[in-house]
Amino acid sequence: MLFETLETSGHEQVVFCYSPDAGLRAIIALHSTVLGPALGGVRMRPYGSTEAALLDALRLSRTMTYKNALAGLNVGGGKAVIIGDPKVDKTEVLFRAFGRYVESLGGRYITAEDVGTDVNDMEQIYLESGCVTGVHQIHGGSGDPAPFTAYGALQALMASLNRQFGHEEVGKASIAVQGLGHIGMELVKLLKERGAKLFVTDLDAALVERAVSEYGAEAVKPDEIYEVAADVFAPCALEGTLNEQTLPRLKAKVVCGTANNQLATPQIGEELQRRGILYAPDYAVNAGGVMNVSLEIDGYNRERAMRLIRSIYHTLGRIFDLAEHEAIAPQQAADRIAQARIDAIGKLKLPLGRSQPRFMGKLRGER
Numbered sequence: 001m002l003f004e005t006l007e008t009s010g011h012e013q014v015v016f017c018y019s020p021d022a023g024l025r026a027i028i029a030l031h032s033t034v035l036g037p038a039l040g041g042v043r044m045r046p047y048g049s050t051e052a053a054l055l056d057a058l059r060l061s062r063t064m065t066y067k068n069a070l071a072g073l074n075v076g077g078g079k080a081v082i083i084g085d086p087k088v089d090k091t092e093v094l095f096r097a098f099g100r101y102v103e104s105l106g107g108r109y110i111t112a113e114d115v116g117t118d119v120n121d122m123e124q125i126y127l128e129s130g131c132v133t134g135v136h137q138i139h140g141g142s143g144d145p146a147p148f149t150a151y152g153a154l155q156a157l158m159a160s161l162n163r164q165f166g167h168e169e170v171g172k173a174s175i176a177v178q179g180l181g182h183i184g185m186e187l188v189k190l191l192k193e194r195g196a197k198l199f200v201t202d203l204d205a206a207l208v209e210r211a212v213s214e215y216g217a218e219a220v221k222p223d224e225i226y227e228v229a230a231d232v233f234a235p236c237a238l239e240g241t242l243n244e245q246t247l248p249r250l251k252a253k254v255v256c257g258t259a260n261n262q263l264a265t266p267q268i269g270e271e272l273q274r275r276g277i278l279y280a281p282d283y284a285v286n287a288g289g290v291m292n293v294s295l296e297i298d299g300y301n302r303e304r305a306m307r308l309i310r311s312i313y314h315t316l317g318r319i320f321d322l323a324e325h326e327a328i329a330p331q332q333a334a335d336r337i338a339q340a341r342i343d344a345i346g347k348l349k350l351p352l353g354r355s356q357p358r359f360m361g362k363l364r365g366e367r
Contacts, residue, residue, distance in 0.1 A: 012038075013108070015101065017086045022097035025083040027053055029061035032366045036347045037107055038078025039124070039133070039294060040064035041114025042125075056173065057081045063260060063292070067283035069338040070315060073294045080364055086116035089269040095121050099128030099267045107131055112145065112293050115181075119144050133293035142300050145289035150186035152288020152309045153258050154194075156280050157232065159316035164278045165231070171195030176220070176230040176252060179237020180207040183286075185260050187236060188215050201225040202237070226250050233257070240264040246273060256280040269329040281334040284315055 007199075012033060017026040019201075027050075030038040040061055058078050065077025082098060084090075102111050102125065112124055113134040115288035121140035122141075125132045142148075158168035165173075174197040177188055184202070188211050190249040191198060198217035202208050211217040219230055226249040233250060234243045235257035242255065255262070255277060262282045263269045272279045288309045295305050299307040 005080070005358070006327050009062070011058060011061065014054075014057070017098060017101040017107070019097040021138075023049075023089065023091065024094050024097045025053075026101070027057045027079060028080040028101065028105070028109055029054075030078045030105075030137075031058075031061040032065040032342070033076040033108055034341065034349070035073070035344050036075040037071060037110050037131075038064070039068060039073070039075040039110045039112065039290060039297075040079040041134075041290075042080035042117055042121075043080060043114035044082040044084055044086040044090070044116030044121075046089075047081070047083050052080045053083050060260065063283050065342070066335060067287050067290060068294075069341045070284055070296075070334060071287045071291050072084070072311070072341075073291065073312040075110070075195060075294055075297070078113055079114075080109070082116075085163040090121065092124050092357045096128045097125035099125035099132070100129050103129035103210055105131070107278055110297070112290070126132075131243065133296045135296075141296055142292055142302070144182075145292050146182040148292035148305065148309060149183045149258055149289035150190055151288055151306070152291065152312045153183075153187050153234075153256070153285050154190050155310055155312040156285040156316050157256045158174055158252045159313045159320075160232070163317070163320045164254050173232055174199070174230040175200070175232040175234055176225050177211075177217075177227040177234045177236055178222075178241065178257070178260065179235065180204070180211055180226045180347075181237060183289075184234075184236035185211065187234065187258065188217060192216065197227070197230075199228045200210040216250070228252075235259040235262050235292045242268050242272070244268070247275075250277065252277065254278045256285055257282070258286040260286070263331065266329075266331070270333045273323075273329045278320075279330050280316055281319060281331045284312065284319060284334050287312060287315075 011031050013030040015028040061077050061079035068075050110131045122134045123131050127136050134145050162168040171194050176199040180202040192215040199220050200217040201210045201220045201222045209218050212219050226246050229251045232254040233252035239261040242262050291308050292305045319330050319333045323330045
């Protein structure tokens with residue numbers, strides 16, 4: 001089963017990391033290094049099985065290839081997962097052991113913060129490998145990427161509002177935010193500063209209370225967030241939150257959030273389009289964080305990072321233009337733009353007179 005999965009995934013390399021003394025069980029998946037070293041975060045979750053962890057790493061690393069290509073970065077796509085509960089299983093030795101595996105790849109993989117990990121964990125990885133971003137500013141890093149991810153999502157939201165409603169004034173919009181983790185709360189903060197009407201939900205009641213008290217949001221029960229009559233639905237937590245059960249309940253006319261893999265299936269994206277709901281592809285919306293940390297590779301500059309992140313607005317415009325011109329769903333348009341850049345740069349890097357094989361297989365989301 002394992003080798004059959006890898007045979008059809010299109011990945012360049014998958015590394016299983018095991019250090020019983022450190023309590024480390026991890027997987028590093030390198031999907032593509034055509035554009036450069038594979039850049040993608042390491043997440044930590046109490047996966048139910050090794051197979052579940054592998055599938056998550058494979059899916060997320062493939063998404064990183066398209067995200068980084070669409071963002072115009074000179075890096076490929078990779079992702080790592082650590083099997084464990086981030087609330088109880090984190091230790092210095094675990095992350096240092098993981099750092100040694102990262103270092104063993106000789107620069108082909110560059111790691112970063114992700115779900116279940118933070119800047120402190122990156123600092124411990126940094127003790128064993130320089131192939132890590134999102135470290136403290138004292139090391140030339142940029143620190144926590146969440147504010148930059150949220151800022152990029154704001155650019156995507158303005159582009160989506162402009163396309164669907166003919167204006168980009170966030171203060172005129174009502175927005176239902178699902179998930180108040182680090183990125184979701186940062187996004188709520190930015191939206192409040194611009195005067196948006198906010199509806200929020202999360203499984204953690206304390207986070208909901210914070211959003212209500214600090215940002216004047218209206219609390220909604222988790223299962224009722226889809227039915228809120230808001231202009232925008234912003235999924236910022238769960239993967240696959242848009243599915244056959246939730247889609248018919250959706251009242252919003254725009255979907256624009258930071259969660260990964262929001263569509264349970266590609267067909268959900270097509271159904272959104274048929275219903276007249278504008279979908280901003282997740283990996284275009286949440287690219288701000290990786291844009292920010294990618295600049296650490298050549299020397300970080302915050303002003304340059306913010307300027308780069310603002311380009312997300314124009315990227316969404318390109319996606320929507322292609323989707324309208326080709327009569328395809330936005331997620332398919334995003335894939336096409338990303339794949340075109342991968343193919344073009346791949347050909348450029350080959351010796352003169354040779355052609356580039358299309359090793360990537362089918363576009364993400366196509367059947």
